[in-house]
Amino acid sequence: MTMDMRVLRPLEWDDWFRHLEVAFGGEAEPAEAREFYRDMTEPERSLGVWDGEACVGSASAFSFRLAVPGGALVPAAGVTMVGVAPTHRRRGVLTSLMRRQLDDVRAGGEPLAVLTASDPAIYGRFGYGAATYSLSVEVDTTRVRLAVPPEADGIRLRLVDPEEALGACEKVYAALLAVRPGMPARLPGWERQGVLDPASGRGGRAPLACVLAERADGEVVGYARYQVNPEWDMSGSAGSVEVRDLDALDPAAYAALWRYVFDIDLVWTVKAHKRPVDDPLLHLVSDVRRSAPRVRDQLHVRLVDVGAALAARVYGSPVDVVFEVTDAFCPWNEGRWRLTGDAKGASCVRTGDAADLALSVTELGAAYLGGVTLASLGGAGRVVERRAGALVEASRGFAGDVAPWLPHGF
Structure with missing residues (x-):
């Protein structure tokens, strides 16, 4: 039977949520917690994959505003309730959900998507980088x-x-x-x-x-x-x-x-x-x-719009650097971006200038909140310096005075 992906209908919530419980081992949530998540679910931002009458895949998002360096609250999709039924794994269900969800996030004008990962190895392939630790x-x-x-x-x-x-x-x-x-x-x-x-x-x-x-x-x-x-x-x-x-x-x-x-x-x-x-x-x-x-x-960050996301935060020391970004899953981000900024504000626009640093969108997500340094990513070979001194300059600018922190899950 052909699988059908569609936006969640409110009357389908119980079956949709029960599928999620099964995907995470089968234990039912306490009634109090279940009612909380029912109330907080945004059906219009929730997706289900159905095989006949059975829900076999799910993904949702909460409409968050996330604090970024400098204190601005930036719109962010809080990705949640992602699961695939044991009977339907390795069949592209998760990839199709991530594809649809990130397209929707971009269309809604949110520059960021964030999540907490049950298995961190899963989400790197979709451009998420671990940005906060607990x-x-x-x-x-x-x-x-x-x-x-x-x-x-x-x-x-x-x-x-x-x-x-x-x-x-x-x-x-x-x-x-x-x-x-x-x-x-x-x-x-x-x-x-x-x-x-x-x-x-x-x-x-x-x-x-x-x-x-x-x-x-x-x-x-x-x-x-x-x-x-x-x-x-x-x-x-x-x-x-x-x-x-x-x-x-x-x-x-x-x-x-x-x-x-x-x-x-x-x-x-x-x-x-x-x-x-x-x-x-x-x-x-x-x-x-x-x-x-x-x-x-703890929190994994995905830049959905590289230019808007990097311009939304401030930088602890002046930066003027050209990034060459690769992003196979969201190719609209690929190319060269010039970031100029300091403690007062920033801009990030496309450019034809030579790249100073080369990296993927995953590294930008990891460094975005200032808790993971670009220099440490460079030491792991995940950021390539093409202009001498550019890595130190950018790393100092991105770093924050305090560690970023996600105090609770979602």
Whole structure:
């Protein structure tokens, strides 16, 4: 039977989403999470491949605005819910979905597409490059201490209901967008993701808790959301706490929140995932080794419109460089582009001038947010220097003061 690709019809959502669950192993999402994703799905941006009455392929996109170096919020397609049925793999289904989706993104005027990859090896062939990385820690608090600034003592901490505190937490998050590239501006509804707490998904952990950090005048300057996992053995308590989110507007509030987490009674291990790789926590702990830091890829970036994307961000030092770009999957990007820019702004236009650097769109995506240097890609042979000094110039311009960060999945 001929397979049919079409835009998702709202009444097909259940079958479409169940296909996705099967593609990722078969376990059903908790009802609370399922309803969240039903509400956030944009049917007009969702594709399904059908073989008769069976959905055998899917891809969708959320309409995001992504923080880029300089603080601008750039339209970006948040690629999500990509899956192919086990019965229909190796038949071009994924390639056809990626082809249609990127064509649609381009037609909609979004210069970027971004995703988190279940398997990073899959998406490089479609032009996505790993642009942000995340840090995980598992701290043994019996052997690791925190050194917090004295200003932390002036921060008031207050336990609150996580849902009732959503508004205050979102204001803190929004204020950080200008500081951290890679963070998506949360459209209405997305704030609910941070407080999803289905009982069936707790795995023995206590319900989600939230603590606010406030200045003396009552202004909220930070928050932490976490879950305690109470455990006991023959020697007594052996509990842990898992930090889901911890954001703050200044070092005092940041340190006060971490001190609070470290000091929770009957807890001897602090776990945190999806932290920025330059998290200041690494400079508060007395022993980084016993904090067990681990790093993995997080956000993958695809430049759909090279000129518009490179012109949308700023550059830490002046750049004037001609890129020769290859892009087999989106050939409209191929050719030579002159990027000129500095900390005030940039332009990127087609040119016939000789190339200074040669690379593919995948390397541009990896370096776009400033966390992966062009120089390191050059060291791997993935960027070729054709004008002496051009690689250092461009690499310095692209690099940022802070590591880009994606705080949550989508």
